[in-house]
Amino acid sequence: MPGIMASTPCSKRLLVLLVMATFAACGGEIPPPPTEPAGLAIVGAQLVDGTGVAPVADSVIVIRDGRIQAAGPRDTTAIPAGAELVDAAGKTVIPGLVDLHAHYGGELAASERALKMQLYYGVTTTRSIGSDDPEKVALMLEANAGRPDLPRAFTAGRGFSYPDGFNARIANTPTSEEEARQMVREQAALGIHFSKMWVNAVPEPGLKIPPEIRAAIVDESIKNGLIPVAHIDEEADAVQLLEAGLNEFLHSTVLTFGPGAGVPMDDPEPSQATLDLCLAHDCAFTPTLSITQNNWHFAEHPELLDDPDLRAVMNPAALERFSNPETRARIVDAPEFEDRKAAFRQVQDFVKTIHDAGIKVALGTDSGTANVPMGWGTHHELELYVEAGLTPMETLVAATATGASRVPPVGEADFGTLEAGKSADLVVLDADPLADISNTLTIDRVMLRGEWVNRDGLLPTP
């Protein structure tokens, strides 16, 4: 992990004398107290602020009291006298990444480790989407309240399904509208932010959560200040839920889970009427391309497994599976492999279609499921959006500002972009992600709420 050339001041007096003269590191001196009254300025980096505007080649980002005080071209952005200077010439600064779809399995300690993995990788905001018991909800709320070693976290508590339906084992499974409303109120009382329902016909068509219960969940969620979101994979369900008042979907309308998934569909494109309805309801999709593509990605690219950081965040069973050449061959030599890839291309085309239609795309991964490594998976998802046809800039907006715009209070997030007044959640990169989106992995430093994250120790040791 190469360190940035920081002008860690030798002393306050020296700092004042030298402030504009040199960025040379003093080295070996005692670092300043964590909150310098004059703040800190990151100088000389390319600034990609998350709003989608053109990058600023040579920027100044002034940070004070945890927030961005100013960010813009060096020529026009004043550096306060006495500010600590961080020379970031040749680097790129982006907002911290926002991943709206993660699951935290296992014991509480494992969930905490997973959150740290995300922060190591510059995911400064995460959303736990439907698998949290009250103990994990409490951990997410603690992270949300400002723990410096965990990303900002939002949670949907325990999601909703149907008896014997998809993920019923970990979900609330109401069988009536009244029961559904009661369960939503119980979840809301825990202090969660979202409600999540799994609306898909897995394992069997009859076990899909019925429309009237979905509508009750949506209505009761809104009444209790929760944002309802739904896992779907059929267009008709999207339409019904939009009409019921829900406007965020996880995954896509291309069949992704269960029987029939992995086989190209005859007519995978959503209708114009559905796209129009979605736009009218300001709807967003959080596609999770990784949950599908990572089923074979490491079989095709076993060289990735040489990366010690990836190994540290990968599910141990998945690591073992993909480390086995026979398993890898079984995946890539399977007769249905080309079909699986063609079906996945349809999901990527869906992302491009809705994006071009003006529908918001926010980043999600399903990180924490077996094949999607925490943190690393968020970066890989960016690559999959670029492969889908979004530009690197559009992809970075999806992964920052758009995601931030969907968490409560909706449209009022104080993070997700590098603009004056926003929380200083950012990632300093060694290489330019606009030239190659995979450069988001060249992380030099991560800042959360204006403090540099101590990345050492965030990953479990082997």
Ligand SMILES: [Zn+2]
């Ligand atoms: Zn999920």
